[in-house]
Amino acid sequence: KQEVTQIPAALSVPEGENLVLNCSFTDSAIYNLQWFRQDPGKGLTSLLLIQSSQREQTSGRLNASLDKSSGRSTLYIAASQPGDSATYLCAVRQRWGNEKLTFGTGTRLTIIP
Amino acid sequence: KAGVTQTPRYLIKTRGQQVTLSCSPISGHRSVSWYQQTPGQGLQFLFEYFSETQRNKGNFPGRFSGRQFSNSRSEMNVSTLELGDSALYLCASSLTGGGEKLFFGSGTQLSVL
Numbered sequence: 001k002q003e004v005t006q007i008p009a010a011l012s013v014p015e016g017e018n019l020v021l022n023c024s025f026t027d028s029a030i031y032n033l034q035w036f037r038q039d040p041g042k043g044l045t046s047l048l049l050i051q052s053s054q055r056e057q058t059s060g061r062l063n064a065s066l067d068k069s070s071g072r073s074t075l076y077i078a079a080s081q082p083g084d085s086a087t088y089l090c091a092v093r094q095r096w097g098n099e100k101l102t103f104g105t106g107t108r109l110t111i112i113p
Numbered sequence: 114k115a116g117v118t119q120t121p122r123y124l125i126k127t128r129g130q131q132v133t134l135s136c137s138p139i140s141g142h143r144s145v146s147w148y149q150q151t152p153g154q155g156l157q158f159l160f161e162y163f164s165e166t167q168r169n170k171g172n173f174p175g176r177f178s179g180r181q182f183s184n185s186r187s188e189m190n191v192s193t194l195e196l197g198d199s200a201l202y203l204c205a206s207s208l209t210g211g212g213e214k215l216f217f218g219s220g221t222q223l224s225v226l
Contacts, residue, residue: 034214034215041201041222043217043220044203046214046215049214091156093212098169099144099161099168100146101148101156101215106155
């Protein structure tokens, strides 16, 4: 059974700093991994999707990496801003055609102005 | 382009009642999946529909059911509500359910009293 863990559960950093969020998964036979952000009481916003054959994906100030063999992914946020404050979740998809995502527990990020 | 729309936004029910939640996917998306989010269990997969057929199912009791219409809109039904069913119910859509990005709605917050 796939298990996804995100550490730390909460993180506070001053505005302008670069930061890294971690995601680990127990079964390395994944199809892809997706990072989301969730604002309080809201749905999830997709940030980045990395296929199992890829090493990283970039979008603006965000960069996600994937090391499938070690069961790890990181989300790097450059030059953090108060608007980046949210909960960040990673989710793995085991195979094509199966929309069951296994989600991590999330990291609640607070950017201090 | 409109996003995923979920109605209603909030619901309050009492134990034993039943409830129906609605989800309209992004235009052109044919896969709709449902997730339950609670503080204790996080995000858990309920089921996925594609072309009006349930394609994948999570580990929830039979009280939880769903369907998809020919226009890809989906409904989720929970019968004989229990206190533990209180949660944020999220719907997500994707083009084909073949591993593309998932796009989530804002959710329906269900409170069972």
